[in-house]
Amino acid sequence: MEGITLNILKGITDNYINLTSTIITLVTIGLITVITIITYGLERRLNDKSPFYLKLFTHLVEGALLAGSMIILQQTFHVLNNGAVNNGWLYANAQLTILLYAMYLLRNKITLLINLLMPFAYHHSSNIERLGSSRWPFFLISYIFLVIIIFYIYWQTNSLKDSTIKYLTLQILYGAAWWILLWVDHSFSISNILNMLVVFVIYMAIIRYCEHKMQLTLNGYDTLKKAVNYDELTGIRNRSNLDKNSQEIYEQYSHEDNVPLSMAMFDIDHFKLFNDQYGHSTGDEVLRHVSHTMERELYLKKTHGQIFRFGGEEFIIIFRGKNADECKPIIIDLRNTLLHSPLFFNGKKLNVSVSFGVSELKPTDSGFADLFNRVDSYLYKSKNAGRNKMTIENVTYNFDETTK
Structure with missing residues (x-):
């Protein structure tokens, strides 16, 4: 057990404490900031009585933001690695972070669909050869498990935001399901999977902290806007x-x-x-x-x-x-x-x-x-x-x- 722990720490040090990982992390935070601000601006214009076409347009824009962010991360990683895919878990973890964050932030059917289809669109995961692999039952079981987690997050977003334990648990389960899916097409050791899962949790912790600060800033802006445009006594x-x-x-x-x-x-x-x-x-x-x-x-x-x-x-x-x-x-x-x-x-x-x-x-x-x-x-x-x-x-x- 001590050897596995040391391997995990060594893997984190070797693979994540470097310039490439720092750039990927900063790009991820930047993309999430853009998604949050644009989404906040779009969603606050909607209410229960908004016409269907307006809601559909908003959700399509949000889905495009999410898909575009995934592509930007991938291209950024390829540029940093001169087109190679070595240490691909760097941007894989970043993409998983944005996928999960979008589930909490957007909670619309477009985001849900992207999360459900992403395992089949991911690098090598649509390879037909997996059906002939002895690992394909692991892919099927992990995908079903991932679907359950995604739907649970979709329906229970508000309760998860208020519970750190639930939030952390679902985050770990989401990451574990994804990395088992990737393990079917890539030969990772147990220590590498644990290493990537730990870093995924760290990524999400950083993002949640940044999102919390952004939310406080946006709420402060709303409070100021209300003070300027609304009567303090009557509220109109x-x-x-x-x-x-x-x-x-x-x-x-x-x-x-x-x-x-x-x-x-x-x-x-x-x-x-x-x-x-x-x-x-x-x-x-x-x-x-x-x-x-x-x-x-x-x-x-x-x-x-x-x-x-x-x-x-x-x-x-x-x-x-x-x-x-x-x-x-x-x-x-x-x-x-x-x-x-x-x-x-x-x-x-x-x-x-x-x-x-x-x-x-x-x-x-x-x-x-x-x-x-x-x-x-x-x-x-x-x-x-x-x-x-x-x-x-x-x-x-x-x-x-x-x-x-």
Whole structure:
């Protein structure tokens, strides 16, 4: 046993502590960094309601990234070795590392398929002569074992990420199955297989550490982005986000003759009284209650409305693809939902009403500011008419007298 241990340590020292192995390791880390960043950017654009073609395109791109990374590693190794395949386990371990990492990171059917087919596409592993070899039962058993491991990882990715023991165990089993498959076509000694398995575990440990650091960085970026674009109190988009997108919105819809754009601005009636009578904590709760109620209803009713907190108790809703008349029943619904959902806070029942101003983008508008100023004036008209009203294209309606 002591002799095997010494052989393993000697093998690691001779084969991995050198310039070639260092370059391969750095290339592997670089490829995984690229895969992580691109995948992160693609996946965060998807959700359960994303169209099938978008999901398929994303997964195909991720599969292409994985396949391309495997090819780059192989070509890098061949360049470093002047076309020879000596010490091929260097890039074999690197490729196995990327394959397994992709299973944890991507978890899509394209990645699953690549992992399942890779044993047949690997160097020499598709050699028909293996069927005449006395070792072919080992290939069959190891491949079945590998398939079980791959499917287990595919379905249990989240639990494996949270358990170091499970993660390490599956990693060792995955590597062992792969190296037995390769042993069928290449004559490795037991000490060499153990050597390669130990280095594979070390590779994965390095990659997992780097991935953890990258994830912290990306999460920090998301936190910063949210702080810049979302209101800290209510959690909805803020004025900065509206200002940043307003010119783009105007440019897009001012050239779309058949696709309307409407804006609604509303504020909370007599909001100052909530602060004066019950304190600022109650006022904050009223703001959260109104913004969350409006945002939820806009989503549930599939209105394509996007809400922003403009400042204080004022909010803006952008309705893409709807004219002012189409917005009227939506706004009535929003107001009625708010009216029938009073806020209960600190033992008090608080009824909240709102006033609206609504207008759509017109061909005569020279910029987003023209639409904004018009909507703002309509809002003040509703407030001056006694509040709890809406003004649409300069016509004021009393909510209690309107019908859809």
